[in-house]
Amino acid sequence: MFLIPAPVVRFFHRMASPPHFYAFTERLMPWLVVIFVLLTAAGLYGGLYLAPADYQQGDSYRIIYIHVPSAWMSLFIYIVMAVAGAIGLIWRIKLAEIVAISSAPIGASFTFIALVTGSLWGKPMWGTWWVWDARLTSELILLFLYLGVIGLYGAIDDKRTASKAVAILALVGVVNIPVIHYSVEWWNTLHQGPTVTKMDKPSIHVSMLIPLLLMALSFKFYYVIALLQRSRTELLLRERNAQWVKTMISEAK
Amino acid sequence: MKPARKQRLMLIGLMVLGASLATGFALKSFNENLMYFFSTTDVVEGKAPKDTLFRLGGMVIKGSVERPNDGLMVRFKLTDFSKDVTVEYTGILPDLFREGQGIVSSGRLNTQGVFIAEEVLAKHDENYMPPEVKDSLKNQPTPVEVKP
Numbered sequence: 001m002f003l004i005p006a007p008v009v010r011f012f013h014r015m016a017s018p019p020h021f022y023a024f025t026e027r028l029m030p031w032l033v034v035i036f037v038l039l040t041a042a043g044l045y046g047g048l049y050l051a052p053a054d055y056q057q058g059d060s061y062r063i064i065y066i067h068v069p070s071a072w073m074s075l076f077i078y079i080v081m082a083v084a085g086a087i088g089l090i091w092r093i094k095l096a097e098i099v100a101i102s103s104a105p106i107g108a109s110f111t112f113i114a115l116v117t118g119s120l121w122g123k124p125m126w127g128t129w130w131v132w133d134a135r136l137t138s139e140l141i142l143l144f145l146y147l148g149v150i151g152l153y154g155a156i157d158d159k160r161t162a163s164k165a166v167a168i169l170a171l172v173g174v175v176n177i178p179v180i181h182y183s184v185e186w187w188n189t190l191h192q193g194p195t196v197t198k199m200d201k202p203s204i205h206v207s208m209l210i211p212l213l214l215m216a217l218s219f220k221f222y223y224v225i226a227l228l229q230r231s232r233t234e235l236l237l238r239e240r241n242a243q244w245v246k247t248m249i250s251e252a253k
Numbered sequence: 254m255k256p257a258r259k260q261r262l263m264l265i266g267l268m269v270l271g272a273s274l275a276t277g278f279a280l281k282s283f284n285e286n287l288m289y290f291f292s293t294t295d296v297v298e299g300k301a302p303k304d305t306l307f308r309l310g311g312m313v314i315k316g317s318v319e320r321p322n323d324g325l326m327v328r329f330k331l332t333d334f335s336k337d338v339t340v341e342y343t344g345i346l347p348d349l350f351r352e353g354q355g356i357v358s359s360g361r362l363n364t365q366g367v368f369i370a371e372e373v374l375a376k377h378d379e380n381y382m383p384p385e386v387k388d389s390l391k392n393q394p395t396p397v398e399v400k401p
Contacts (some may be wrong), residue, residue, distance in 0.1 A: 052383035056349060061381060092260045126374045127347030133289040159337040171269055186280075187287045188310060190357050195379040211339040 016095050019233055019244040025228045032225050039218035040120045046211030054208075063121045064217060065211060068196075069219040071114035075177055077107035081149070085167030089176060091132035095231075097163035098238070100170065101153050102230035106223055126190060134183035135191035138176060145173040159238060180193060288359045297336040301362065309338065309368055310357040310376065317354055331356070331368075342370040348374030 014020050038061040047065035081103040088097035118136070119129045130136065148165050156162035184193045195204050196212070204212070239245050268285060270298075280287065290310035291301045301307055311331035318329040326343045329352075340358060355378060360370035 052385075054381055055384040056354075057377070064381070086265055089265060090258050125349050125377055127350075127372075128374055131289070131374070134287050168268070171265060172272045178389060179276070179280070187284075188289045188292070190289055190374060190376055192377050192379045193383065203379050205275045205383055207383065208381050249357065 014225060016093050018095065018242070019248075021095055022232060022235060022244075022248075024177075025232060029225070029228065032221055032228070035145075036218055036221035036225060039214055039221060041162070042216035043218050044209050047208075051208045051211055057125060060121065060124060061208075063117050065215045067114055067117040068212060069216040070110045070117065071139070073219050073223060074107055074111040074114050074139070074217055075180060077103050077110060078142065078145070078162055078170070078177060081107060081115065082167075082170040085163075088163055089167045094160075094238070095235070095247045096233045097160070097167070098231050099227065101149070101163060101166060102227055102234055103152070104146055104149045104166075105230070106226045108143060110219075110223075111139065111143040111146060115143065126176060131190050133189040133191055134187045135189045138180040138183050141176055142173075142180060145169075150175075151215065215248065285335075292333045293331050293338040294333055294336045295336050296362065296368070303362065306359060306361055306371070308357055309340070309370075311338070312353065312355050313350070313352050315352045338366075338368050340368045340370050342373050344373070346373055347375040349377055356381045 015024065041211045042067065048062055051062070053059050069098045081100050084096045084100035084103065087093055088100055115136075122131075123129050149170055152169055153159075156165060183189060184191055196209065236245060290308035293309065293311045295301050296309060301309070311329065311333050314330040314332050314337065318327060320327050324343065325345070326341060328339065328341050329347065330337045330339050332338075340360075342358065342360075350373065355376040356367070357374045357376050358370040359372040359374075360368055363369050
């Protein structure tokens with residue numbers, strides 16, 4: 001732990017304590033919501049109104065302001081879930097387990113949105129709703145991985161055991177993440193190659209790129225908000241017999 | 254770090270490594286099947302299957318699109334900037350189909366080496382720009398990117 005400054009370590013140690021986490025996230029929430037609303041408003045206004053139409057696709061390309069951030073989030077959340085799962089397995093930190101399982105439904109939703117919006121765009125542009133190319137198929141597998149995690153967690157009654165099982169499933173599934181990302185480069189696919197994350201400069205005009213990045217950031221905030229809300233509920237459920245929950249409820253009455 | 258934690262960390266590391274290796278080998282051996290389409294060079298060199306359906310991808314050569322008769326039949330040439338293949342298709346083309354655009358079509362080769370397409374899909378490239386920028390780009394020689 002010599003690489004991380006002491007105040008950061010202290011912050012994480014305190015955050016790992018359920019009562020502290022519960023109180024801290026409650027104070028944080030309004031700020032997160034305000035930032036999220038501002039970012040979404042700016043991103044949508046920029047993307048749907050200010051950004052020019054595409055030279056080939058016209059206005060249909062505007063679906064990227066939902067599709068691309070969703071697809072990025074589907075990968076990002078999976079990594080968060082797997083890392084949190086690993087921390088839960090190694091250090092047996094209850095909050096890490098809760099973060100892992102609370103991420104799953106949010107990640108599944110983003111994956112679903114990415115698949116559906118891509119399909120809606122594919123029909124007019126490619127001429128088909130769905131093809132079994134490497135990108136689309138690996139993204140569909142990601143959805144099944146998320147659903148598997150949710151299902152497995154629900155199937156085991158003891159939630160600490162369930163968390164361990166889920167973490168292992170999530171960690172094995174991590175191999176799918178680089179496959180999804182590089183599928184368009186490793187194989188011939190119908191899905192186009194990367195636009196923004198290329199090594200040289202992005203092949204998207206800057207007036208279209210800025211709203212896209214704003215939307216990506218706003219989706220990150222949405223994830224944090226949804227994650228914290230789910231985690232708080234899950235935490236209360238798991239700690240319902242703990243003293244701090246009882247004190248809090250009696251104080252609220 | 255406590256020994257028990259270190260051991261669990263190692264185990265998890267090994268598990269992820271093992272899963273990656275297994276997936277890597279599996280994908281490597283299925284590499285051919287994961288290719289969504291054959292290139293025109295593959296077809297000219299005879300690497301594409303003879304009597305079965307397969308998908309062919311390439312760029313529509315500018316000026317090669319023609320409608321030989323009054324029907325919906327359209328004939329065009331596809332290229333990967335090395336070899337060309339003639340394609341015939343009867344049906345409605347997608348919005349993004351145009352000369353100079355990448356497409357993927359599914360069909361089979363006839364005895365003359367003409368690809369009889371049953372389905373034509375437009376492959377969108379990764380470039381997004383406003384029409385004015387495209388117009389100004391037209392005046393410069395555009396770099397041609399060849400995808401394998």
